[in-house]
Amino acid sequence: MTADVMALLRTELRVERRTGGTLLVLAPYAVAALALVAITTGADLPLLRRLSPGLLWAVVVVLGVLTTMRQGYAEDPTRRDLLHLLGMRPEAVWIARVLAAATLVAALEVVLTVAAVVLLDLAVGDPLLHAAAVPVTALGLAALGVLARDLADGARSGVALVPLVVVPLAVPLALAPVQARAVAEAGGSGWTWIALAALVTTVTVGVGIAAAANLQEVAS
Amino acid sequence: MAQLSSPTTDAMRRAVGPVVRADDVSLVRGGVWVLDGVTVRLDAGQVALCRGPNGAGKTSLLRVLAGLVRPTAGSVTLAVRQVDLVGHEPALHPDLTLAENLQVVAALTGRDHRDVDAALTHVGLGGAGGRRAARCSTGMRRRAEFARLRLTRPCLLLLDEPAVALDGDARVLVQDAITATVRRGGSVVVATHAPGPLADLATARWTVRDGSVTT
Numbered sequence A: 001m002t003a004d005v006m007a008l009l010r011t012e013l014r015v016e017r018r019t020g021g022t023l024l025v026l027a028p029y030a031v032a033a034l035a036l037v038a039i040t041t042g043a044d045l046p047l048l049r050r051l052s053p054g055l056l057w058a059v060v061v062v063l064g065v066l067t068t069m070r071q072g073y074a075e076d077p078t079r080r081d082l083l084h085l086l087g088m089r090p091e092a093v094w095i096a097r098v099l100a101a102a103t104l105v106a107a108l109e110v111v112l113t114v115a116a117v118v119l120l121d122l123a124v125g126d127p128l129l130h131a132a133a134v135p136v137t138a139l140g141l142a143a144l145g146v147l148a149r150d151l152a153d154g155a156r157s158g159v160a161l162v163p164l165v166v167v168p169l170a171v172p173l174a175l176a177p178v179q180a181r182a183v184a185e186a187g188g189s190g191w192t193w194i195a196l197a198a199l200v201t202t203v204t205v206g207v208g209i210a211a212a213a214n215l216q217e218v219a220s
Numbered sequence B: 001m002a003q004l005s006s007p008t009t010d011a012m013r014r015a016v017g018p019v020v021r022a023d024d025v026s027l028v029r030g031g032v033w034v035l036d037g038v039t040v041r042l043d044a045g046q047v048a049l050c051r052g053p054n055g056a057g058k059t060s061l062l063r064v065l066a067g068l069v070r071p072t073a074g075s076v077t078l079a080v081r082q083v084d085l086v087g088h089e090p091a092l093h094p095d096l097t098l099a100e101n102l103q104v105v106a107a108l109t110g111r112d113h114r115d116v117d118a119a120l121t122h123v124g125l126g127g128a129g130g131r132r133a134a135r136c137s138t139g140m141r142r143r144a145e146f147a148r149l150r151l152t153r154p155c156l157l158l159l160d161e162p163a164v165a166l167d168g169d170a171r172v173l174v175q176d177a178i179t180a181t182v183r184r185g186g187s188v189v190v191a192t193h194a195p196g197p198l199a200d201l202a203t204a205r206w207t208v209r210d211g212s213v214t215t
Helices: A002-019 A021-041 A045-067 A077-085 A090-120 A127-154 A158-185 A191-219 B007-016 B058-066 B098-108 B113-122 B138-152 B171-183 B196-201
Strands: B018-029 B032-043 B047-051 B073-078 B083-086 B156-160 B187-191 B204-209 B212-214
Touching: A002 A021, A002 A090, A002 B098, A021 A045, A021 A090, A045 A090, A045 A127, A045 A158, A077 A090, A077 B058, A077 B083, A090 A127, A090 A191, A127 A158, A127 A191, A158 A191, B018 B058, B032 B058, B032 B073, B032 B187, B047 B058, B047 B196, B058 B073, B058 B083, B058 B156, B058 B187, B083 B138, B098 B113, B098 B138, B113 B138, B138 B171, B156 B171, B171 B187, B171 B196, B187 B196
Parallel strands: B032 B212, B047 B187, B047 B204, B083 B156, B156 B187
Antiparallel strands: B018 B032, B018 B073, B204 B212
């Protein structure tokens, strides 16, 4: 199963390298959004510093979930049918899709962190805390987006269902790194918040894996 | 064209057992009975020609037989693991080259890039492997689907209107794929409006109408 996951993950990243849908299209928009905030606050640096962590993670959440809406290899029902016929289990397909999206979201988070430091004078705080928040939230947002997309594909209500699934679970993923940084700055341990994000991520990934076979059939 | 069976070999194949069997299968999609009490059996080496009007349920039947869709009622028994379906839409990512698309299949079936090159050459796409699928004609994409069969080597091959978008020369690929599958001891179901020369290869005929199948 691991070899199958890696084979599909390589393919998904090859598609992204070819199309540049995330890093060449979404990332510049995200940086532009941060720049716009910097421009509108003018020279009010203290305000910018206070806002920057929340702005960074708000943009990450919005664009992170959008990343999972790209046209990857396994997003098309015909190609997903082929993967099934080739003996690839739905769980393996789901994991590969999430890992591919998580890689892109993590790259987006790194780009946006650099942009926020430059444009919004963001103080990263404890670098270890931030470094831990990046993969945890990237995986959580990726899993959430892929799960929401599968539900939308299978539901008669279509994409209208997506916000109902995404928003409640995205909130802790966006809140955790911001709160972790704030708590750490106040002298406490921010790791509790990272643990919360990890818990949400674990539950989302678990639900996705457990439901992968049914979701695939409903979507086909 | 010679038939791929005789009364003697047919008897032998039935003794081996069915490659796929559907028992009283029904399928409901969106409140509509797409398949209704379908019972079919395909033995090793058999080629079934599946005919019927648009919307009769041919594609749904193939998808159920492939194990891609779980029937609402009844059961499907597959005796083989290597199943491939060539459907209406090619299973190619438009931003990947033809070779890259086949490399995905090769990676999942334990083959390598030489097999991909050989498969593309076999279907007349030897010089087009580096071309993105989006920039290929419909016929070229269809050929690439048949190149895939050289990698998957299915024991149950399901073809849904296989000759669509193929020119006269390329239609031989359909016959080749059927013959190769049968020689491996596999079985084939061909759903088509216009069987043409494929009718000569058929050892069984199924007629689909309003979700029911008569054999």
